Amino acid sequence: MQNSFLNTKKAQVGDTMTWLVATLIIVFVITISVLAVSISPKLFDKQIYLDDKKKDLLAAKSISGFLENKKNVDILNKRDYSKFEVEVKKLISVMYPYFPFTKDFSGAWNFELYEGEEQRIRILTYSPPININLEFESKFVLENDKLRFWAECSGGRCK
Amino acid sequence: MNKIGADKVISVYWFIILFLVAGAVVYIVSEFYGKPYDVREVEANIMVNQVADCLSENGKLIELNEEFRNDFMKNCRLNFKTEFEGEGEYYLEINFTDFPDGKNKVFSDIITGNLNLKEGLLITKDSGSFRYSLKSFYSLAKDGDSEKEIVVKILSIVRKTEKNAK
Incomplete structure (x- = not known):
């Protein structure tokens, strides 16, 4: 009876089976991880974007040049808002033909004009989704007029 | 039959698994x-901003004038020298066109750097071998006694693949 008891190897087989299954699981998980790192460069794309930009230099230059133009100031002084709106739309169309800054984000420039507290012009070239951030805002005050340019972008942030 | 031998065998196996993981x-x-950060697009944008600040x-x-164009790099505080001798890592092109159509040239272009990068860009726009920034802005240029509205378009391309991509 002692011999038959000692000849049983079920406990050893139990240990081995546990390790076999554990090995298979470990190898599977490691393989997935290594493949993910090796084959998917986009997952680990380390391209840097400047997320914390508050102003856009080229936009500011465009807008200040636009307002330096006596022709545009005269239109504004004559309160010809429809003509001014046409000129602003032309400006927006050339400010960034390849907006946004990267291929992964889309957006556009918008404009508002207030005479005192009354809104005279509102140009929205981008349909904003809910909870969008207003980026690169520039405000100008010309006597009683307030002009506001800003960008709106999909993907949460303009870059 | 004792199991001491079996435990020793499993210990070795355990270490194999450990080293594998x-x-x-x-x-x-x-x-x-080990992958470097790719800052070329930021670099291209900074170059565009630097040039725009210089021109406007x-x-x-x-x-x-001729004097400004001849010393353009020095006047705009640009330096295209890198550790890679012989190969141009940058390309810069500035166009001056009429507003708003942009069809007619107002002044001659300013082009500097490695021309091959632009040809490469035209062929493979999304290649990882370089990054580019293409932007334009509105400006006023003197035209005799009056001022003309122009659009300044700036294209900057940065190669530097060895340092930014793997």
């Missing part, structure tokens, strides 16, 4: 952190 973790970490003051274009 450790090796995989080291490989994954080194693969991720208070919304008006500076005078683009």
